[in-house]
Amino acid sequence: MTEPDAPASRWSDLERPPLDVRALRRGLIRPGGLWSSLDVVPSTGSTNSDLAARAAAGLTEGAVLVAEEQTAGRGRLDRRWSAPARSGLFFSVVLRPGPDVPVERYGWLPLLTGVAVATGLARAAGVDTSLKWPNDLLVNVDGEERKAGGILAERAGDGAVVVGIGVNVSLRAAELPVPTAGSLALADAVSLDRDTLLRGVLRSLERWYGEWRAADGDPGASGLQEAYTAGCATLGRAVRAELPGDRELAGEAVAVDGDGRLVLATAGGERHAVGAGDIVHVRAAG
Incomplete structure (x- = not known):
């Protein structure tokens, strides 16, 4: 019998077992591959903050840090979020x-990661996903688009970029932070095995990153721009862009340009490229 004040066991929720770090290392770290190290910690504030400090001190490319629980996760526009322990994938990687x-092509890294996460989860979880520009992962829950994940890329020291990824895996309806959130479980994924999902995402990221880097970061030559366009749910939609400085711009999202910016066509016939800000899906175009 467990004492009332005893610390929770890592197996306290049998539906959410811990990650198998040894198996993950065996499956992902290999000579000539991108991933150079993989560590799993029980809990941390932010894997991005932890890795950014180490990357600035010279941490090698391909380091992966995974947290079973993240208590102060950071998203775009300095948003904060947290989730129950072992209910999702919360990890960051170092890229150089x-x-x-x-x-100037580093701006494609969060979009590249979005494509990698979406394609990796489609195979490993058997769930349809799409991307909201620039880096939100969407799933379908009861006929509605719901955000199930996000990506944050940050420069860290000379030539390093830390990319953080958060995906809601087994989050139940009562655990959602907001009604518009979703999870792979709520989207009827065929697998919620986080070991399988993490391997699938990291292998997909290794592939897309390798092709993009081999093309010197050219989004067209690497096929990245085409893949992102094909999977972007924002294109063809009437949207509202909430821009820095409390400005707004409304129009139809018609393209993603060579710099990864979202191109809006306004009612007056003008086109504007948006590189920063928050995008709100207003309705389906047409």
Whole structure:
């Protein structure tokens, strides 16, 4: 019998078993591959903050840090969020694109990661996913689009980028932070095995990152721009862009340009490229 004040066991929720770090390392770390190390910690504030500090001190490319619980996760626009322990995938990776990739193309990394996460989960979880520009992962729950994940990319030191990924896996309806959130479980995924899902996402990310870097970061030559466009739920929609400085711009999302910006066509016939801000899906175009 467990004492009332005893600390919770890592097996306290049998529906949410801990990750198998040894098996993950065996499956992902190999000579010549991207992933150089993989660590799993029981809990942390933010895997991005933890890895950013280490990357700034020279941590090698391909380091992966996974948290079973993240208590102060950070999203775009400095948003904060948290989730129950072992209810999702919360991890960050260190990437160093190198001198052959111009710095101005680093802006494609969060979009690249979105494509990798969506394609990896489609295979590993058997669930249809789409992307809301620039880096939200959407799933379908009872006929509605719901956000089930997000991506945050940050520069960390000379030439390093830390990319953080959060995906709601087994989150139940009563555990959702907001009614518009979703999870793979609520989207009827065929697998909620986090080991399988993490391997699928990291292998997909390794593939897409390798092709993009081999093309010197060119989104067209690497096929990234085409893949992102095909999977982006924002395109063809009437949207409202909430821009820095309390400005707003309304129009139809018609393209993602070569710099990864969302191109809006306004009612007056003008086109504007949006590189920063929050996008609100107003309705389906037409």
